[in-house]
Amino acid sequence: MRLSRPEAIVNYAVLGLFALISLIPIVGVVLTALTPADQATASFAIPRSLDFGNFVQAWNQGRFSQYMLSSVIVTVTTVVVAAVFSILAGFAFARMRFAGRNVLFYLMLIGMFIPLEAYIIPLYFEMRDVGLTDTYAALILPQIAQSVAFGIFWMRGFFAAIPSSLIEAARLDGAGDMRTLWQVLVPVVRPAVITMVMLTFMWTWNDFLLSLVMITSESFRTAPLALSFFQSQFVTQYALLSAAATIVALPLIILYAILQRYFIRGMLAGAIKE
Template identity: 80%
Template sequence: MITRREAILNYVILGFFALLSLTPIVGVVLTALTPTDQASATFTIPSRLDFGNFVTAWNQGHFSQYMLSSIIVTLTTVAIASVLSILAGFAFARMRFAGSQVLFYLLIIGLFVPLETYIIPLYYEMRGIELTDTYAALILPQIAQSVAFGVFWMRTFFAAVPNGLIEAARLDGARESTLLWRILVPTARPAIITMVMLTFMWTWNDFLLSLVMITSEQFRTAPLALSFFQSQFVTQYALLSAAATIVALPLIILYAFLQRYFIRGMLAGAIKE
């Protein structure tokens, strides 16, 4: 049993590390709200809050167009990768077929190979089939990367489901599709939401793929646009902080609404076979 002194010590330690984590975020937000004539590269507390920096950064950086591109790429990637991961994860966890183990380990190789190692040949492949400077050049590689993690994640969860539940459903005449979508998927909601959040975060924050594959402003995503914005307003610290906050805001909102499921999913994903 934890004593009162130990509980207080735990809260003090956790509070200290939480403060360390939040300090850079608070600093960026405060800088974004600082009037441009007061903003500096160091941490400052503004004399008044200027929300106009967000409007200026949004308009001058054309973030309406770039945020739309990021939304298209991210939502398409998350939707397709999630469905494929659920289907493949179920197959590898609950169906027996020749070469399943070999195929599974070949698939998750994508977890260990960083994008930087194959981005150049990938570019030439995409250029050879005339897909560079299109949304497909961003979506297809992102799906491939996300499915490697998603299959590993969902297979772990489906394999941990009690065999009694599976056998009872099959005895009642449930087909494999019914077993998956009506029985397993509802119970796997925390794990699926966690997978969706992680895939959303990785896809939204991608910079290298957009930098290599996209040259047209039409398909430029928000993180890539932020780098161009930084080069134009390198000393405008308030506008830079406002732009960075705008790009990060969708992730913050998503986590704020789904953090309860995210934590439950992380705990479910920690179950070992």
């Protein structure tokens, strides 16, 4: 369907308005982070001069080098493992026939509907009983479990929409299941995989509750949790707080800026039809 020029103008105007509304808080935080400490206030204001030293001071005083490393370890491990499991299981549920397939699939989806808040306390006691609290495993394993539930649901839909003729052609060329999956199907659904990876990265990187409950040692503290402690120490130093918040959010912004084309394609992709 082709939009007329007036309709296109209206659409772009509405989208531009919502984009502006979304960007105003972000711009406000960045401008506050660049404002000299003695001029920063809690309200939105354009600084008379820029002070990039706030980022250096926040980085050093908040010890974010250590906490960002912890977040990278937890997030990258979770994303890689969850992506591999989701692709394998999504392919199995979409293209293989085995007893109890539908029951098992819907059982896996329970992880999407039960929020972390509902089972965080028993999860803590289970982790404590096996000696995993205050370790990276206490953060990585639950995150993988949550992410795989969504990943299976996401990838199954894309694998099921791939034309059967493509798989049959791979079979005729002598490709087995694993070769068909990784060399034929995964490249076809690459935007979906990248979208899943970005969403998993975002959810894992921004996690706060799991880190708050499972971690007491500073050695394993993640960046969002460290930002909370930093806020309690510098509650009235708005420039430092904004700089610290920008530092924690920066990896997500960079990742989206690099992969946004694939992310949008994955989010908008419908069924692949023959």
